[in-house]
Amino acid sequence: MTGISSPLPREAQHAPSVLRNLRVLLTQIAAIADSEIQKLRHDPVELFTRVIQPVLWLLLFGQVFGRVSGIPTGGIPYQSYLVPGILAQSVLFIAIFYGISAIWERDLGILYKYMMSPAPRGALVLGKAISAGIRGLSQAVMVYLIALMLGIHLRHDALALLGVVGIITVGAAIFSTFSLIIACIVKTRERFMGIGQVLTMPLFFASNAIYPIALMPPWLRVMAAGNPLTYQVDALRALMLPGYHLAFSIQTNIAVQAGTLVVLIAVAAKLYPSILD
Amino acid sequence: MSRWAIEAQDLCKRFGSFLAVDRLSLCIPHGCVFGLLGPNGAGKSTTIKMLTTLAAPTSGSARVAGYDVSTEAVQVRRRIGYVPQQQSADPDLTGFENLLVFARLYGIIEQRRARIVEALELMDLADAKDRLVRHYSGGMVRRLEIAQSMLNDPEVLFMDEPTIGLDPLARHTVWERVAKLRETHGTTIFLTTHYMDEAAALCGIVAFMNTGKILDSGPPHELTAKYGSGATLDDVFIRLTGQPLAKSGTHA
Numbered sequence: 260m261t262g263i264s265s266p267l268p269r270e271a272q273h274a275p276s277v278l279r280n281l282r283v284l285l286t287q288i289a290a291i292a293d294s295e296i297q298k299l300r301h302d303p304v305e306l307f308t309r310v311i312q313p314v315l316w317l318l319l320f321g322q323v324f325g326r327v328s329g330i331p332t333g334g335i336p337y338q339s340y341l342v343p344g345i346l347a348q349s350v351l352f353i354a355i356f357y358g359i360s361a362i363w364e365r366d367l368g369i370l371y372k373y374m375m376s377p378a379p380r381g382a383l384v385l386g387k388a389i390s391a392g393i394r395g396l397s398q399a400v401m402v403y404l405i406a407l408m409l410g411i412h413l414r415h416d417a418l419a420l421l422g423v424v425g426i427i428t429v430g431a432a433i434f435s436t437f438s439l440i441i442a443c444i445v446k447t448r449e450r451f452m453g454i455g456q457v458l459t460m461p462l463f464f465a466s467n468a469i470y471p472i473a474l475m476p477p478w479l480r481v482m483a484a485g486n487p488l489t490y491q492v493d494a495l496r497a498l499m500l501p502g503y504h505l506a507f508s509i510q511t512n513i514a515v516q517a518g519t520l521v522v523l524i525a526v527a528a529k530l531y532p533s534i535l536d
Numbered sequence: 537m538s539r540w541a542i543e544a545q546d547l548c549k550r551f552g553s554f555l556a557v558d559r560l561s562l563c564i565p566h567g568c569v570f571g572l573l574g575p576n577g578a579g580k581s582t583t584i585k586m587l588t589t590l591a592a593p594t595s596g597s598a599r600v601a602g603y604d605v606s607t608e609a610v611q612v613r614r615r616i617g618y619v620p621q622q623q624s625a626d627p628d629l630t631g632f633e634n635l636l637v638f639a640r641l642y643g644i645i646e647q648r649r650a651r652i653v654e655a656l657e658l659m660d661l662a663d664a665k666d667r668l669v670r671h672y673s674g675g676m677v678r679r680l681e682i683a684q685s686m687l688n689d690p691e692v693l694f695m696d697e698p699t700i701g702l703d704p705l706a707r708h709t710v711w712e713r714v715a716k717l718r719e720t721h722g723t724t725i726f727l728t729t730h731y732m733d734e735a736a737a738l739c740g741i742v743a744f745m746n747t748g749k750i751l752d753s754g755p756p757h758e759l760t761a762k763y764g765s766g767a768t769l770d771d772v773f774i775r776l777t778g779q780p781l782a783k784s785g786t787h788a
Binding site for chain 2: 286287289290291293297298301302342364368369370371373374375376377378379413435532535
């Protein structure tokens, strides 16, 4: 055999072993995630345009509402209190429209080739979710820089920063996978855009991103308690703001987010091939 | 090893009341270049989708590279390559990065970089490997897709109208590469095309399909001889499908 000569015979390439299978699975997950990093490397403009929205929220909304007394922030200045909420919001806004990239990839024909590869559907979904996390992390860097410029004091210890990386990655993964499920159901860009807009606002306002749950009427508190964004913001506040006390326990925060992600990945892996129909 | 690279038995695909593929049976030997020919809507692309595990057959069965497309889909996927009808490389990645994604998805770990470079060289794309695909010509994208489809050293390569939209020079380059692939790797190639000259140049066996059924099949020279002295595959196409190529358009 010449040309693209395999170093191993065809059958030997498929020889199973647990360790090798795990390595292959991680490679398959990395395939999709890494391609997104390369795209950002080729065209980083998006990273800078996306920073405008959080800047406006922190500068305009934060400064005005910082003057309103009576928002129970637990003694934390409102503008500081707002930073983790706006970070979570900007990650949500990126992730919730992520499904549209799957529709675009299907229209380009790329998704057909992904589906025809031996990679498990779950690996394709997880790769996509991690790539959303990477975009989310770039947003976190920007928000930290803005906070620094505004003189807002945030925690900078390694444990806190590591925790923020984890929460942002999982948070982006949750909403991007949710978005992928919607894309699999609605299938067209036009319908998706409509639904994306409808979902974003309730997810944002029915959470503790810009005000504490204590301020909400009871029916909205119930909605906020069922919203994964609430738990992300709570965890982010504990990891970013010195002196913040968690509204939910660490165990609750982790259980809600991990559980939500696992369920969503399982559903998306099942539905993913249907986006081709 | 199974006797046939591809075998299908009474394969059917129904969309609502429309029967896209109607009891299709075929056996394709290893190392053969097989051409599935027919007008738009004949069922060619649906057949490819079933054989490549992208669409579940409504009834019937098929084995590709020795594995059942319905019950052993992952085994089939490991052993096939696919060049879709639509040009489908990612324009926002370089040629090398496009291949890297698929090398990883196919679980290629050993000598991954060397294999990608080798595939690019075989398709004459080594010099363009670090250029974004959005700057490639149509012919280059096609060659990149063929390079990508070869990465896992497939036993069976499916090509859905591989030269559609290409200029004559680019078409001939693709033909050369396909012929080389079969010679050097013994790859079985299943292609659909509207170009009868392409089928005559490349295929050891062709089958004519219309309204979901295979109407006739055999080596091109035998088929042309069967349909009259001096007949071409164009003539066979018109005789079997009842329509000239111009009417059939260019998309399946």
